[in-house]
Amino acid sequence: MSYHQDRLSTLPRGSAMKKLDFFATTMTGIEDIAAHEVKELLGCKVTPDIGKVFYKSDLDSVYILNVAARTLNKVMLNLCRSRFRDLDDIYRLSRGIDYSWLIDPDQSFAVRSERVGSHDFTSIDVSRVVGQAVIDSYLETSRVRLKVNLDSPDVEIYCLVRGDEFLMGVNLTGESLHKRRYRIYEHPAAIKPTLAAAMLFLSGWKGRGRLIDPMCGGATIPIEAAYIARNIAPNKSRRNYNFLKLKIFSCSEFMRSREQILKKEETRKPEVYGMEKYRFHLEGGMRNAEEAGVSGDIRFKLGDATVASDYPEECFDFFVVNPPYGIRMTPKRIKLERLYELFLSAVKEVSDNSILVLITAAKRKFRKALEKVDLEVLSYREVLYGHLNTTIFKCRT
Structure with missing residues (x-):
């Protein structure tokens, strides 16, 4: 069964009405709790998976979850979810995606990969193959060769290989949401x-x-x-999010959404x-x-x-x-x-x-x-x- 989305370039820039596929990462073992929280916050159908939850919603959901979610680590835009056989399949799947609606020609990117299971390749190989596929796809659609920046990229692409499943997304959060800003004292055995x-x-x-x-x-x-x-929204004071670097998101819409969330605080x-x-x-x-x-x-x-x-x-x-x-x-x-x-x-x-x-x-x-x-x-x-x-x-x- 394939979940691959071949082309997403039909999304109007700046549109918050288009429903897109997302997934959010969490800890393995609390996926049902995270799924319930996302459903309560967004009012949409949420499907739990290993260490993550999947849902379909609009761009505003990204603002809401990054500010208000308590049990999530990172929110991702779902680009591809598919079965695969080898690295050639992974290249083909990644190459078939249009990235021009997400990444500007002058922006840099990096691929971060995880691998779970037995394979004849490493996570580094996955990052290399996907990185080349992104460059090749963008070169075809925009006639521009994207820059790679492994240290501080404008766009971070996340890949997970688990068994014969390939999952690919864009990290919209950045640093994990579990890193609350109030932790100025670190207990040696502190709980997340x-x-x-x-x-x-x-x-x-x-x-x-x-x-x-x-x-x-x-x-x-x-x-x-x-x-x-x-x-109280757990990340209400945070300002640095990866989604703010992407052209499909609006800083003013984010601030408006954030203010609506903060108004719901109780005394x-x-x-x-x-x-x-x-x-x-x-x-x-x-x-x-x-x-x-x-x-x-x-x-x-x-x-x-x-x-x-x-x-x-x-x-x-x-x-x-x-x-x-x-x-x-x-x-x-x-x-x-x-x-x-x-x-x-x-x-x-x-x-x-x-x-x-x-x-x-x-x-x-x-x-x-x-x-x-x-x-x-x-x-x-x-x-x-x-x-x-x-x-x-x-x-x-």
Whole structure:
């Protein structure tokens, strides 16, 4: 089955009404959550895939997702999705696309490629072949040989080879959206904001009730929780996007769309708490919250998550936490399974019919702790966190 789009040059320049094919990348394991978010933001049909979601929409969707999406990494214009047999097929597919409606003659480009599976070529080979195909296609349509700039291109073309599937798109985002601008303090085991947001969505948090991250570290989870509660766009302060270099997009339309998104912010004060055992990390988290503009929405407390008496006196509806996985723990510290057991016991003591969402790379140890404390597992899912296989558990206390 082929998804190849032979020619896209029929799009009127500057038109925001034409429906185009897009895909957005996310973490492997949370694609359904990302798909639901995109559907909520755009109101269109979204299809989840491995590490990405596909959708069809207008140019305005690019502005909306880059500013407001919480679980996405990059938004891409989908140029080609097809089965292939060899590099010759990849060249042919790439060569058959008209790039003149996207790239100006004086602009440079680069091809970034990923490869998953067993092949007799490398990702570098893919970039080389596609790069030549782009040059040849543009030379035919515009009589201009495009410049290549691998360090700082005007246009970045992304290619993914997975098994016998070839996917090609234009990176409309640039640097990944998970790099929030508020992270001025980096905790050594900080969770990605996109993953934190996915865990919050999974918990059912919408800003009502009380939520705590009892091992908050740099406060990523509490900050993202406050953002969700107040409908604050996570990338509202960002200005550097790749799509602004493309002639089919309008800076004025982007600013107009951004202003509409910012008007939807709410002023209500959510009940979000962050607790941390180590003062240095707690103070770092407080600085991050201030940078994020939500320091007044999060109540911070110095305390040990394994000690029930250290928790605030309030009853919590949601516990969302990224505990130690045992990777950086020294032999002198408490054993991981025992840490989980003490933590779950404390949570059970200070809660009543609450939701706990937790991520760990030590699935077996956490399951043993769950059995000892007797907490109900509502669901769990495997998530590829970088190169680390992790599991997100959703439990009822």
